[in-house]
């Protein structure tokens with residue numbers, strides 16, 4: 029038997045994941061729970077929305093992207109598709125939200141074939157919320173598909189992970205981001221710059237194309253890191269104190285810091301691979317020479333750890349202070 033496998037999903041990159049999902053649809057082997065993992069702003073929720081549309085669009089080439097079902101789902105306005113997430117990035121997803129969702133999922137679909145729930149950044153779920161969801165994962169109501177997204181699988185309870193089909197997504201190649209930006213009208217130079225410094229985070233690149241403030245914000249965060257690295261412990265703690273007052277954006281800031289240390293590690297290890305923050309080449313070179321590979325690796329690991337646990341950490345200031353202690357002194 030042959031079945032049409034549609035690769036025309038309105039998603040940039042992630043081809044193998046799309047191929048996997050559209051095959052499971054074509055052969056009627058859709059699982060009732062999926063886990064999309066990968067760094068922030070690489071398109072996990074976009075893929076989840078488009079998958080939800082594919083599950084429910086009645087067009088022969090689902091998702092058609094134009095029918096009422098597709099339109100509503102892609103705009104987060106369909107009654108049978110729920111998006112559940114912490115109040116803000118870096119917040120906590122709470123048990124009441126999971127209970128509300130469970131009540132919704134217990135009902136028959138309102139008009140769609142499947143009820144789909146997208147639980148975004150599920151690593152931000154507190155333990156009570158995660159445990160509450162386990163019940164649904166163990167005995168999902170018929171016609172219900174759950175899609176969890178998270179930065180990494182090891183941030184979730186193993187019992188949650190083992191009940192989901194994992195789909196680990198990666199940042200996109202620079203070339204793919206560049207082409208996508210040009211399709212959206214970016215001049216070649218701008219497309220190249222944004223694609224490169226996005227580190228493959230297409231969501232950030234698209235946002236930065238629409239709003240130059242994103243680019244300025246990135247520069248500010250990297251300046252701040254470079255200033256901290258030049259400073260004494262006392263000066264670093266003063267910076268952290270100021271930073272921890274900003275409640276939003278710290279996750280994105282740490283994503284950029286991870287990229288910065290990854291570049292420093294590339295240089296320190298003598299790799300010829302192109303760096304992401306090429307506009308910071310001189311500072312990175314100096315840092316790599318001064319600190320050495322061991323200290324750079326240590327700083328990269330610490331930044332990654334802080335980034336992954338920032339959400340669970342009630343005390344942001346303490347987490348950033350500890351991180352500063354892991355950075356090499358001048």
Ligand SMILES: [Zn+2]
Nearest residue numbers: 085092095098
């Ligand atoms: Zn459709």
